[in-house]
Amino acid sequence: MTPNHDAPIRSFLFTPANHPRRVEKVFQVGADAVILDLEDAVAISEKPAARQCVVDAFSARPDRSTRHYVRVNSVDTPYCEEDIKATVGPWLDGVVLPKVESRSCINQLESLLAAAEAEQGLPVGSLDLMPIIETAAGVESAKKIATADSRVRRMAFGGGDYTLDLNYEWGADETVLAYARAKLSHAARLGDLEPPIDTVVLQIKDNDRFLQSARYGKQFGFGGKLCIHPDQIPLTHQIFTPSEEEIAHARAVVDAFEAAEAEGSASIQLDGYFIDYPIVYKSQRILALADKLLG
Numbered sequence: 705m706t707p708n709h710d711a712p713i714r715s716f717l718f719t720p721a722n723h724p725r726r727v728e729k730v731f732q733v734g735a736d737a738v739i740l741d742l743e744d745a746v747a748i749s750e751k752p753a754a755r756q757c758v759v760d761a762f763s764a765r766p767d768r769s770t771r772h773y774v775r776v777n778s779v780d781t782p783y784c785e786e787d788i789k790a791t792v793g794p795w796l797d798g799v800v801l802p803k804v805e806s807r808s809c810i811n812q813l814e815s816l817l818a819a820a821e822a823e824q825g826l827p828v829g830s831l832d833l834m835p836i837i838e839t840a841a842g843v844e845s846a847k848k849i850a851t852a853d854s855r856v857r858r859m860a861f862g863g864g865d866y867t868l869d870l871n872y873e874w875g876a877d878e879t880v881l882a883y884a885r886a887k888l889s890h891a892a893r894l895g896d897l898e899p900p901i902d903t904v905v906l907q908i909k910d911n912d913r914f915l916q917s918a919r920y921g922k923q924f925g926f927g928g929k930l931c932i933h934p935d936q937i938p939l940t941h942q943i944f945t946p947s948e949e950e951i952a953h954a955r956a957v958v959d960a961f962e963a964a965e966a967e968g969s970a971s972i973q974l975d976g977y978f979i980d981y982p983i984v985y986k987s988q989r990i991l992a993l994a995d996k997l998l999g
Contacts, residue, residue, distance in 0.1 A: 711996050713737050713771065714928035714944040715937050716800075716860070716901060720745035721774070722754040727761050733934040734941075737771040742787050743778070743802050751783055755790035762795035773834070775800040779812045788813075792820035798832030803865065805841040807852045814854055829855050834901070836930075838862030839869045843884045850895030860930055861888055863903030876913050878920050885924040892925075899927030908933040918943040946994040954987035954994075 717735035719726045721742055730738050740758045742751060762772045776787035776799055788799070801813050810833070818828045833855050837846055843866070850859060863874060863881055872880040881903065888900045902921030905914045914936055918929055922943055929940040946954070957974060961984045964972040971980040 711736075712898065712927055712993065713858075713901070714997075715931055715940040716773065716928065717931045717934070717937060718745070718775070718904075720754075721757045721761070722746055722750050724757075727757065729934065731765060731768075731770060733937050735770055735931065735934075735937050736928070737773055737797070739773045739775050739800055741775045742783070742791075743775050748783075751777070752786075755787060758791045759793065759795065763793075766795070771797040773798045773800050773832070775802060778803040779809050784813075785816055788816040788820050789823075792817065792826070792831065793824050794826065796831060798834060800834045800836060800860070802836045802862070803838055803842070804835035804849060805839055806845050807848045810835060810849060810852050810854050810856060817855075831855070832857055834858060834860055836860045836862045837884070837888060838865035840866070842866075843887050846887050846891035847894055850891035850897055852895075856895075856897065858898040858900055858927070859888055859892060860901040861885065861903045861926075862930070864906060866903075876916065878917060881920070882924075885921065885926065889925040899925055901928045901930055902926040904930045904932050905936070906932070908935070911935070911939060914939050915943065945997050946990050950990055951994050954990040957984060957987040958991065 713736040715735045716737045716739050717730055717733065718739045718741050719730040721727065721740040727740065740761060742754050742758065746754045758774050772795060774787070774791045774796060777783035778801065799813070799817065801809065804810065813833060817831055817833065821828045821830060835849060835856060837843055837849070837859055838861070846859065861884060866884055867874040867880060874880060892898070892900050902918065905917045907913050918940060921929065928944050929936065931937060931940060957979055960972060960974050961979055971978065973979065
């Protein structure tokens with residue numbers, strides 16, 4: 705099954721590239737995208753062999769229902785260039801770049817990707833590049849990163865490294881993440897990117913906390929979640945897919961407004977709510993998203 709590249713990606717599921725059992729399972733849990741990790745989850749001594757694991761795992765699944773990404777090591781490490789050279793090929797949909805703090809990081813990766821694509825006979829620019837913003841410097845540079853002339857379609861937010869960088873206390877209320885989320889959503893809009901992808905939740909057995917975090921991300925305009933456990937996939941899809949109630953309300957808004965507009969009115973009330981053009985446009989956006997995700 706070929707993935708629908710027009711459908712937004714709600715869930716990105718990480719797994720270490722060098723753990724065969726986890727790699728096998730990661731393709732079976734319904735994630736929109738799989739990220740085989742070469743960075744934090746892989747020891748330095750294991751990195752060369754893990755690169756081949758990425759190629760083998762993705763090559764074994766040419767007819768796929770999930771998109772294939774690799775997280776390489778950051779550009780300031782001695783591993784990044786070899787990560788790109790060894791893993792880029794027709795089996796890949798995109799590269800996840802951690803700890804992006806400037807446009808220079810994007811430019812460096814673009815150059816490496818273009819060379820690897822050419823070497824593999826792929827159209828230059830065909831692979832996606834998703835930067836993870838996870839430091840104070842990255843958050844403050846988000847606008848420049850988002851508005852760079854690059855292949856970047858969306859950014860992601862890494863709350864773990866971000867709170868470590870600033871010595872923040874990351875509680876369940878996630879108030880310390882509000883500034884970064886706002887900066888990323890503004891930057892994505894200014895760069896005309898897709899909605900950003902929200903941070904992981906480290907408490908893998910706390911579904912309530914995950915759902916709360918996902919709702920906060922959605923409130924800030926994010927379009928999905930980075931996930932680190934299979935159980936988080938259905939929870940992510942629950943939050944970032946319009947519900948039946950949301951779809952029904954959006955349809956009612958659009959239908960009522962179109963009827964009123966035909967009679968010369970551009971503002972109405974529906975079930976006690978004031979409806980004008982911004983509310984209608986939001987409802988149309990919900991219906992368009994539902995159509996892409998649900999058909």
